[in-house]
Amino acid sequence: MAGGRHVVVVGGGIAGLTAAWVLLRDGDPGLTVTVLEGASRVGGKLRAGSIAGVAVDEGAESMLARRSEAVELAREVGLGDDLQPPATAGASLWTRGALRPMPRGHVMGVPGDLEPLAASGVLSPAGLARIPLDHALAPHRYEDDVSVGRYVAERLGHEVVDRLVEPLLGGVYAGNAYDISLAAAVPQLLPIARSGGSLVAGVRALLDAAAERPAGPVFMGVRGGVGRLPLAVAGAVVAGGRGSIRTRTTVRELERTPTGWRLITGPTNAPVPIEADAVVLAVPAAPAARLLRPHSTVAAVELSSIEYAGMALVTLAFRRADLASMPAGTGFLVPPVDGRRIKASTFASNKWGWLAESDPDLFVLRTSLGRAGEEAVLQREDAELVADSLDDLREAVGLAAEPIDTRVTRWGGGLPQYAVGHLGRIACVRDAVERLPRLAVCGAVYEGVGIPACVASASKAAAEVLAQLAGPYARPVH
Incomplete structure (x- = not known):
């Protein structure tokens, strides 16, 4: 591969950041990578926060350990010593x-x-x-x-x-x-x-x-929260000087050039072009469809047909002294048929040893609300979602204490829905994208919504781009 090539990754979630890291790790020393993220922060649906002075996750809190991709990535970016399995097991159904x-x-x-x-x-x-x-x-x-x-x-x-x-x-x-x-x-x-x-x-x-297979933890967490993972990957991307990350930068258009791509950012009355030899689209289906529409109607139509579901997470902190008792185990799930307001609760201070060590006098738990078709849940006030959670917890586990701190996090349109025929739709998208030179796609919509699946998808996209950059520029196939 010739030196001096520039790849732009659109999307700064775990998939986009992983793609950038793999490109820099495996690419030619002259390769540079720019990550463009429309939001004010990187990490996508993984986010670290705090409540009552202790670190918590505001998105996914664990990753499947029996798929190695995410755990290996965490080790590569310096989090190996902070990987921890759950401190206890035993979930329930309410x-x-x-x-x-x-x-x-x-x-x-x-x-x-x-x-x-x-x-x-x-x-x-x-x-x-x-x-x-x-x-x-x-x-x-x-x-x-x-x-x-x-x-x-x-x-x-x-x-x-x-x-x-x-x-x-x-x-x-x-x-x-x-x-x-x-x-x-x-x-x-x-x-x-x-x-x-x-x-x-x-x-x-x-x-x-x-x-018959070797035993080991099913899930793995990170001391301080899985939300640290994208931040560590972002740090690795920029550490060597060949990678850069721009937040608050939305890509409005994608144009072909004689040797690659031009991405249009900035306001419509003052567009800012960015030249790239190759592009990785690591964004949800709707923005990917918008950017691909001028170049592949098939990919745009198939991606536009994929629906997303939103949800809200309510994190609650209590003084242990105020709790009469809490059940053992990691928490419980709630079947929709039972008609409850919450769909799950995680007893975070039971589940994660590092959280209990951070403040032994504190007990943190969280609930989740909202399923596909229940978007109205996300429009409710924070206080209402907290009250709904407390009402259900009171009935489920006898929780009578009042929290000393609360935090509500909404993930609107956060989870792609794998409807019947999903694999066929994705196959059509991939076939269409393969006809576009030096462009690849990755993320939760393609091969799985879990962290390891997103990491694997990103690694595959990065490898595809590197392979294309190693050869002559191919004109688009129509």
């Missing part, structure tokens, strides 16, 4: 009027072991009695994509979906199980669906195979 243990032996709520499920009390006797029919049902092979909710309900009944699958999927996507793609969201179940056999037996086989 359903059917009580806090009940999350039954062991499931894949995204789909049971493979009925004994702990029966003991948990999560399902009614009728719901439990429906599950064994799975073995007697005639084989049905799902050749095309199907929603998680439809597939599981047809095999095991609606109660399994409503009280087990829905709250777990909702915690990841803030969506509806009856709308979310099986192939995109729970791909490990797809071979079972395509075989047409027993779902319970298939899940049991998956669990048996997992038990």
Whole structure:
């Protein structure tokens, strides 16, 4: 690759920052990278904050450790010594009027072991009695994509979906199980669906195979909050002098040039062009569609069809002395069918040892509110969301104390919805983008909403751009 090349990354979330870091790490020493972020801060949906004087996450608080990409990135940027697994385990479900243990032996709520499920009390006797029919049902092979909710309900009944699958999927996507793609969201179940056999037996086989693999933490956090990760990556990007980050810089247009791309920023009456040999788009579907529309109608149309869900996080700090008691474990999920206001609560001071060490006299927990189609929740006043959270916590765990500090964080349109057919839409987008020279896309909309998936998506985009820069400039394919 010739020296002096310049790559612009549009978007300063974890995907964009990772793409910039990989470009600088693996590219020619003469390569320079500029990250353009429209907001006033980098990090996207990962954000570190504080409450009552202690650090907390205001976005995602953990990352899947059984996928190595995010943990490896954290180590590369100097956070290796601060990686910590949860200090405790044991989540619950607040359903059917009580806090009940999350039954062991499931894949995204789909049971493979009925004994702990029966003991948990999560399902009614009728719901439990429906599950064994799975073995007697005639084989049905799902050749095309199907929603998680439809597939599981047809095999095991609606109660399994409503009280087990829905709250777990909702915690990841803030969506509806009856709308979310099986192939995109729970791909490990797809071979079972395509075989047409027993779902319970298939899940049991998956669990048996997992038990044979080396044990280790499922999730990992970062001392001081996962929100430190994008800041550490940003620091690594600018440390060597070849990378720069500009916030409050929205890209309004993307133009082709004879050897690359021109990005138009600044106000419409005083546009500021930025020349680039290559571009990585690491932004949500809507802005990506807007920038790609003049160059690929197919990519723009497919991206524009992807919907997003918003949610709000309420963080509450209490004096431990004011709490009569709090349940053990990491917190609880709430099935939408139970009609509660909150959809989950995390007992952060139980879950993260570093948080308990920061102030042993403080107890921090948080709740989440809002699912797909519930955008009105985000319009409510902070005090109303706090009051709703406290009312539900009072009923769920008997919490009677008043918080000494509160914090409300809204993530409007934060989570892409992987609707049925999502993988096909993304395949169309990728095929269209591949026809555009020296341009790549990455982020949560493409290969997964979790941090490791975003890191992997960004690494792939960076590798694609570096490969294209190593060869001659190719004219667009129409």
